Amino acid sequence: MGSSVEQNILVTGGAGFIGTHTVVQLLKEGFKVSIIDNLDNSVIEAVDRVRELVGPDLSKKLEFNLGDLRNKGDIEKLFSKQRFDAVIHFAGLKAVGESVGNPRRYFDNNLVGTINLYETMAKYNCKMMVFSSSATVYGQPEKIPCMEDFELKAMNPYGRTKLFLEEIARDIHGAEPEWRIVLLRYFNPVGAHESGRIGEDPKGIPNNLMPYIQQVAVGRLPELNVYGHDYPTEDGSAVRDYIHVMDLADGHIAALRKLFADPKIGCTAYNLGTGRGTSVLEMVAAFEKASGKKIPIKLCPRRSGDATAVYASTERAEKELGWK
Numbered sequence: 191m192g193s194s195v196e197q198n199i200l201v202t203g204g205a206g207f208i209g210t211h212t213v214v215q216l217l218k219e220g221f222k223v224s225i226i227d228n229l230d231n232s233v234i235e236a237v238d239r240v241r242e243l244v245g246p247d248l249s250k251k252l253e254f255n256l257g258d259l260r261n262k263g264d265i266e267k268l269f270s271k272q273r274f275d276a277v278i279h280f281a282g283l284k285a286v287g288e289s290v291g292n293p294r295r296y297f298d299n300n301l302v303g304t305i306n307l308y309e310t311m312a313k314y315n316c317k318m319m320v321f322s323s324s325a326t327v328y329g330q331p332e333k334i335p336c337m338e339d340f341e342l343k344a345m346n347p348y349g350r351t352k353l354f355l356e357e358i359a360r361d362i363h364g365a366e367p368e369w370r371i372v373l374l375r376y377f378n379p380v381g382a383h384e385s386g387r388i389g390e391d392p393k394g395i396p397n398n399l400m401p402y403i404q405q406v407a408v409g410r411l412p413e414l415n416v417y418g419h420d421y422p423t424e425d426g427s428a429v430r431d432y433i434h435v436m437d438l439a440d441g442h443i444a445a446l447r448k449l450f451a452d453p454k455i456g457c458t459a460y461n462l463g464t465g466r467g468t469s470v471l472e473m474v475a476a477f478e479k480a481s482g483k484k485i486p487i488k489l490c491p492r493r494s495g496d497a498t499a500v501y502a503s504t505e506r507a508e509k510e511l512g513w514k
């Protein structure tokens with residue numbers, strides 16, 4: 191189903207993991223897309239593969255711009271030559287451990303980049319934004335499932351950039367109510383496009399569970415360290431809400447449609463998760479079953495800063511975005 195009027199969307203960080211999957215869905219839904227990415231954590235081949243997946247006709251509606259949000263001039267160049275109806279803002283750094291060792295890099299990239307983006311959007315009167323937030327803003331939630339109105343607290347510099355950026359969005363909307371901003375709090379994105387042509391391929395040793403399991407499966411790493419087997423959960427391992435990246439991509443389409451359709455949306459946060467908790471050991475078992483490969487594991491102490499169990503309440507996204 192294409193949209194009746196062709197809307198033009200700027201996608202920051204569109205060459206990355208969630209970005210590429212979302213751009214495929216945007217093009218298929220009839221949107222025109224411009225990506226800005228500095229390729230800090232991605233490769234241009236990923237954009238070539240998006241073109242391959244959508245075919246030559248839809249590819250004509252995709253433009254790639256090499257640029258860095260920390261340089262206001264790079265953003266200005268885009269806005270001065272075309273009108274954008276909305277921005278989906280993925281660009282940012284996301285490695286928790288790295289942010290602890292080098293917080294200034296995170297504040298510079300995530301905060302300065304986003305502030306530059308808001309400034310330029312305001313200048314060109316483009317006031318609709320879908321922002322990549324994270325379940326990390328719930329810290330160690332006192333209750334589960336996490337609901338959007340829970341108290342927010344971040345536990346590391348990366349998490350603080352997401353929390354600050356949520357606060358910045360609420361303040362901008364508070365002062366200039368014409369802004370429409372959707373804050374999407376992703377839980378744990380996993381998986382890849384069904385073609386296998388795009389996906390998550392982090393550089394170096396992965397921090398996250400799924401890419402780590404995948405590297406064990408292909409023999410690049412010898413075994414999976416299971417961090418924590420004495421949590422007060424059914425099997426002792428930690429519980430998360432793993433959401434397929436294609437579902438997440440569709441969540442962005444739903445959020446965009448909501449922005450365009452609802453002048454009263456204001457600045458609203460939505461959880462994007464499945465609402466189901468899965469333990470680390472259950473993930474390993476599910477992967478073994480699906481792939482037919484044995485994943486050797488080593489039971490290790492808890493990883494510092496990890497929560498016991500986090501999963502989403504999906505009620506608000508279901509009710510207001512029509513997304514599940």
Ligand SMILES: NC(=O)c1ccc[n+]([C@@H]2O[C@H](COP(=O)([O-])OP(=O)(O)OC[C@H]3O[C@@H](n4cnc5c(N)ncnc54)[C@H](O)[C@@H]3O)[C@@H](O)[C@H]2O)c1
Binds near residue numbers: 299
């Ligand atoms: N993947 C997750 O587990 C997860 C969970 C919650 C939230 N998020 C957030 O979602 C967003 C996308 O995550 P992802 O997994 O696709 O990450 P990713 O690293 O694959 O994609 C981010 C993209 O942004 C680009 N980028 C970074 N800084 C930039 C800058 N200053 N200017 C231009 N481009 C820049 C990178 O090169 C990369 O292509 C991030 O903001 C991340 O914090 C991710």
Ligand SMILES: O=c1ccn([C@@H]2O[C@H](COP(=O)(O)OP(=O)(O)O[C@H]3O[C@H](CO)[C@H](O)[C@H](O)[C@H]3O)[C@@H](O)[C@H]2O)c(=O)[nH]1
Binds near residue numbers: 325376402415428430
């Ligand atoms: O090699 C590994 C990697 C992870 N885990 C465990 O697997 C679970 C999930 O860990 P991930 O690192 O995959 O994901 P997190 O829940 O820690 O964090 C991710 O999701 C958060 C949102 O919930 C934030 O967005 C954060 O940036 C992002 O990395 C945790 O219990 C972790 O200890 C292992 O046992 N072994």
